[in-house]
Amino acid sequence: MRGAWASIAVIGVGASALGLARGGAGPTWGHQVDRASTGDAPEFTEIEIRRILQHEWRAIPPDPTNRFADDPRAAHFGQYLFFDTRFSANGQVSCATCHDPAKGFADGLPLGKGLAELTRHSMTLWNVGRNRWFFWDGRIDTLWAQALQPFENAMEMGTNRVRVVRQIASDPVLREAYEALFGSLPGGEAMSQFPPDARPVPDDPDHPHHKAWESMPEENREAVNHAFVNLGKAIAAYERRIVSRNAPFDRFVEGLRTGDAALRQALTPQQQQGLRLFIGQANCRLCHFGPDFTDHEFHNNGVPPLRKGLPQDAGRFDGIGRLRSDPFRAESSYSDDPTGPVAQRAGFLARTPESWGQFRTPTLRNIGQTGPYMHQGQFETLEDVVEFYSTLQGQVRIGHHQETILTALNLSTEEKADLVAFLKSLTGEPLPERLLLRPDDPRWLGD
Template identity: 40%
Template structure:
């Protein structure tokens, strides 16, 4: 028999919808506050009954919870003048799914940032043209980060967007080849020129070889030699177009925003004293919320509506067999921020002064050894494995690490603020239930899907 749910008779629904009277016999009150009939022979169950707030939230915890939802408007990206341009986002989406940019012609940005996996890949570490020994971070809500990449080695999304294109472990392409593809593809060229203006004339292959890029790892290789043979003016023309590719990719990634989780529904209900909305969190998740904002001290790092922060923390991890070399995290990344061609303080920025101010006072310190960005906790159920090296396959394993802190720290020194949580198994279960409530059901959908 087909499963059928019926609203109770309109008069009855109107009578009991506010919860003043019990539901009629044979029906049950659901999370929307109305009564539903139930056909017992189907084995189906109605939505969970309204339980409202079942924990004691003191004034201090309420004051911490309420500002964490909803997510605010996206922060501006001053160094990218087309960051919120719809035409740039449309171009960026086309570039995001373009495999011809990779050396093999088989890989696009979407190969590692799969829309169906919340723009991650579900693997411990990335594998592009070669193994890349870091976990692929989700791009959902990436625009809320102040520093991009696990080590914060980029100060904007557009700074980061070009790196996988030329990284030999990832797409292993070259900027000259990318710009040639843009110029030779009528659709891409038209979309590009509508946003950025005319591309340079690349028909003179003496000036603009088919492939070229700066390559300090292989200075005697053909790619680097062909790049150095170009005039500085021609290099600037190519770099400008390559930077614009990255800016379009940023414009697209800024559209990948996810805001409607059970937690967000709960906070809206808390603000309005709405029992139906507060029922979006199970009793276990509500108990976990109290731990998260209270005894467990999680908000020292995971704060605000993004449940992240600009901090870089050494959390005391040992290495793993699939991690091929030492990774100094933030310590080495500081050098990248001062040396990269495409940072916000560089020549291809649309607001160099903003970029310079962002770097003001930033310098290497020993506490940065093997310190990595505090990631968002939103959408955790979709983004396993966890940590910068895919160290843990499950949330339970992550919580177990923080509960005991028994691993030998492979590099650097564990942040002294970290102490074992020493929670019971039941409390850890509640904390995990809360973390799961920060996830939305489906990833943001672009125009192609």
Template identity: 30%
Template sequence: MKQTVTIALGLALMASQSLAEMPRPAGLAALGEPPIPADNPMSPEKIELGEMLFFDPILSGNYNMPCSACHLPEAGWAIQAPISFGYPGTTHWRNSQTIVNSAYYGKLFWAGSSGSLEHQARSAARGGVAGNGEDDMMESRLAFVPEYRERFADVFGDDWPNIRHAYDAIAAYERTIIQTDTPFDNYMNGDDTALSEAQVRGLEVFAGKGNCISCHNGPMLTDEKYYNTGVPPYSGWEDDEIAQITFRFELYAKGSTEAMYRSTKDDPGLYFRTKETSDKGKFRTPSLRYTAFTYPYMHNGMLESLRDVVEFYNAGGGSNEFAANKSAQIQPLGLTDGEMDDLVAFLESLSGEELIVETPELPEMQPLPASMAAN
């Protein structure tokens, strides 16, 4: 009996060692430091200003929608609901993406419509169903806050707060909201104990039988390309009148044909940017990082859990209005329940500790000095 137990323990140890020593997939990597654009260098003062502006509703149409309204730190720096909040009286029409590690993206938003965090901040602040602000109005508000006037002068040399510099500051702050010490990162950096046995098996499924790595690769686990995976339409469009109005507004505002405006019942995605029929229903591959805290998933939040996502792809994706454009690589995977469990375990290794911050103290608006008001 003793010899049998010893052999069993030895075999278990060998199996554990073989899993830990599995070669790291060539298509994946740990996350390094984020790229910093030459035209918006970082400084502690700029980051501090950006943090204040990120949480301050002063940069919105009705003084009620700061960046943090749709990117709540306690909700994964996003919204834990299928569709994000909208400007009061409206609702949004897509799922809010986390800003954690957004510093590494080359394309922002679900259809890649912004090429930088600076541009993304401006688009969100001005968006008709998001911030709904006007640059000149928000700039004037900033000028009524003495502390902001001082900070803009110190950081940017502005005599009067420049709204473009506000977006620069917000982008600088967002580049500090990163996570590079997940179990996955530690494993890829050589720590064989950073992943559990289930997570190592899940990594093998991810890079092998599941072929998730074909789209989710590189340090950010995304190729930033566009695919139609067959995600079903947002269910709220069936019975939510405000959501229906928002959806019709977006179809109209983004240049749909009249026939398309009258008949389309699903989000055309990349088509809005390219106007190519073949791009209907395609969305940019999202990063898989920090996904433990960013449920629900997909561009419209139609999948509630990581297990739902794995089962969705194991079934070969789904079906939507633009089925003719469904990407060819979305095929049934044939994973067993155990393999799906391991894959979920691996996906959980892509998140570290939850990133929670305290809301900064915000300055109050005050009347302009008489000398400035006269100008």
């Protein structure tokens, strides 16, 4: 930010603003409560209440780029694919490997691990249907295109689109489930012409997969791409059902909105004190706002790399370049709305030096379940995160343009505990058990 709002700190699971430093030039909202003399919940001012209500839960919006986004048949098929390890090179990795329901749809590791260790922390999937950009660097602009990337990443699932489509076509049950949704796959004669393994590898034209891909007739490549995209759209339909709602915070908000005193007791006095810090003195809401507590944008928070040294990950700077070259982006022919507002967003992006080292602001929904935190899992606990932004100890400054100057919040011991208590109040109700496991059958048999 500029001018008076110059002292910004950053929080979250990755790279997003925690708030204005104590003593900064920005305004403070409401009166201060003397914690030494009272354990009561604070009385929120009208301004504070308006700010709190801006975080009120709202439904996940539709995805016009995916006409199957809210089709229950597609979600069922996508759920089956999400948990199926057969599509990985070693038969042991699935989407659920890095997005385990038992671990908050993350994996509990500092760095994700598929076939090999990755370079970034696995992001949670809670409320992922509301995202504008995907991955820490925002290199993808639709959920269905994001779902395709791990298949062909050598460190994740290590397979390729032709092999995946062949696997679907060769399994009678999977083929039936697919064709009931999307229509016919390429027939047996056409499939016999496909190489066993092929995918585009534009950065390595001598790669065997790339040579095999280039040897395929254009109509066969298009047939594979459309089938591959349909699998991504089915997985996305399932992931849109991974929704966190009805947390203690949500019940408290309903109490504020309706005047129901009983619902306002959903947050403890300590959690309410933390909420006041969040929207006021710490100003976490600067980047963590709205129903998912995120601005869905990118920031450089100065957190030191997991394995020390200077930052080497360009983050958003590289992500914008990769998005522009992605053949499955929202404006492509594979999108169901290639000229709509989602498709137009990427055209407004500017790839500037300031974007070097920036990472996406993650949701704070269910944050108590999704540690460790930051884009490399640098902090094991929420207490560690809040402590860092209270002191900025170990902060790394680099020579690239940074959008903010981070200033320590200098929180007291009680304030840090209050803030952590509030963050834990953002954990919603568990999903139905039926959404947490692979279905017995990929075919839709009705509710």
